[in-house]
Amino acid sequence: MKKWITFALAFCMLLSLLGIQTPVQAAGFVDVPSRALNEVNYLVQGGVVQGSSPTTFNPYQTITRAEAATFVGRAIQLDGTKRQTRFNDVNPGSFAAGYIESIAAKGIMSGDSSGKFSPEKLVTRGEMAIIIAKAFGYTGNAETALMNLGIASGMSNGSFGSSQTITRADFAVFLSRAINPDFRLKQSVTFSSKLKSTANNLNIRTGPSTAYPSIGKIPAGTSVTGAFSVGGWMFVKTGSVTGFISTYYLSGSTGSGTVTEPATPPASPAPPAAEIDSRIPTQTIILDPGHGGTDPGAVNGSLREKDIVLNVGLKVNKLFEQTPFKVKMTRSTDTFIKLADRSAFAKNNKGNVFVSIHVNSSTNSSANGTETFYYAAGNPYVTDSKLLSSKIQARMLEAWGLKDRGIKNGNLSVLRENNMPAALAELGFISNAGDSAKMKNEAALSKISVAIYNGILDYYKAKGYDITALYR
Ligand SMILES: [Zn+2]
Known part of the structure; x- marks a missing residue:
């Protein structure tokens, strides 16, 4: 178990002793298989996915394109405001309309030649690989990229299972691995961007939003090395700690060296990042x-x-x-x-x-x-x-x-x-x-x-x- 997970759990246990509710506790799903539990809880904590009830997640339910757009859109902090889309089969009032439009604008998912997005169509493992690769900026063959990065493993027969539909649990596992390398099947990130913090008491969080707990604070002027960004957040290392910092509070240029994963441009071009008071x-x-x-x-x-x-x-x-x-x-x-x-x-x-x-x-x-x-x-x-x-x-x-x-x-x-x-x-x-x-x-x-x-x-x-x- 990775260091921060241990820390987060110890922290939650302490809070539970004090009778304080935490998002991790709130996700007390009884139907999620243990192989996916940490990953599902992680995404629930970050507000990326939700249960179907306080105790159920429906892990074996297949995922529609509308759901995939929503989960990925939330993960990389796209604008989810419900609105008119470029597609003729997406109701502007539907839960996914905002994310579908944002994700199409970024070229992560697209519709067909007749202007349809087919929001209810199920997503296959192969399509999931392409969506995640585009959302996180992986180049080359999507399935190969996901396997090389330790985000996906092949099926037992050696194939990727591209044409199989994907379940909510599996999608959550792949998505959480794409966001946080601590979940990956192997060490696959290089910290090559040399950066400095520009604010005091800057939080290092377990995930790319203020919904995730802080695992440490650093003063202004602290040197950090960055690996990749997720929306307006960068996965960094400082000392022995790894975690996410709002890119709004980082300055510096990309150092030499191989960036394993290209940084995705921040989803929202203008500050503020969620780290600061929006007023x-x-x-x-x-x-x-x-x-x-x-x-x-x-x-x-x-x-x-x-x-x-x-x-x-x-x-x-x-x-x-x-x-x-x-x-x-x-x-x-x-x-x-x-x-x-x-x-x-x-x-x-x-x-x-x-x-x-x-x-x-x-x-x-x-x-x-x-x-x-x-x-x-x-x-x-x-x-x-x-x-x-x-x-x-x-x-x-x-x-x-x-x-x-x-x-x-x-x-x-x-x-x-x-x-x-x-x-x-x-x-x-x-x-x-x-x-x-x-x-x-x-x-x-x-x-x-x-x-x-x-x-x-x-x-x-x-x-x-x-x-x-x-x-x-
Ligand atoms: Zn004077």
Whole structure:
């Protein structure tokens, strides 16, 4: 038994001791033969196949083309939305309509010359081999490819049994082996793509969707080697662990070496992968480095507010650019922008969060510390503005360790004239020796940028978003 299966089972036993239901337990089929049980449970866990009841799977029932399209479509994460298809014999309201259209669009299954898909026609072992080979990108003869990869074995008489119909249990076994090499009859993958993780606490899962349990977490910048992808997920190895990681959080090029199986292009071209909260890509963060151009802001010798806050703003922007959040800057160069144009920019870009970045100054050089402003009237998002301010303030204090001047109500144009949760961060006092030492230090500026970034994530977390994987 493979390592992760042992782990998953031990984990499930622990959960069952705690009285917690798991998807693995839920698939308590009494009619599945033991030779196919792990594979069927694996696909049920991933939502690829379902039982006919909580305790029965109907393992010996033959598979129709509509079912095959659905199972494979789910496995490689195609769009299953029921809709009109290119075929004249598929009811747009049928359970399989979406997957049939998606799978035809990818050239994995096709219809006949009269425009029929024949959804009720039974699938043979030979047809199954071709469907799986096309879906997972295997080249050459499909039956040979499946046998070489340890996905299928021949019949006892040495043939593939191409013309025989295939049962639900057997289809599940072949499909789970195609998805996860741990089920295969032999070791047949090469980890040849050199990649790096781009998010912290990134889950390695037993299968290619968030429905599968996590078997480990890795920090950003971890080296992993990839073997092949299934939809938007890649089968990787890091240390002694193998499993699936959302390709959205992997960067790097394919290294030299033989790729045993060509990677299938991601099913959904645009992020997000299922690993992240699907609401995040709808969120736009507006970053507003204060002053600029002819307006230097506060100055202390050669140290100018406009340079410090632009530097920090660009760093925060870069952090958000590596996430599914949208991010816009009111200025990304040394240019003067009128206050009214800053809030107008935020509104025009339909911002969901506005963060202005400044540094303080005082004629009293002993004045020091970090503070964040919100506006308690005018802007309709007072509570959220206050929340956003408190989260950014807490992170900035943690990063620089300066005096806590708190969050304050401030009648400031960019906060008042805005129509989204808005905060204005004053990193510290440029006029104070201790505070300004931080502003001259590139490492400290990176640290406060991460703090602002994490503070904005904290705000989203408090609003119920799952942003854990994005923390720096
Ligand atoms: Zn300022």
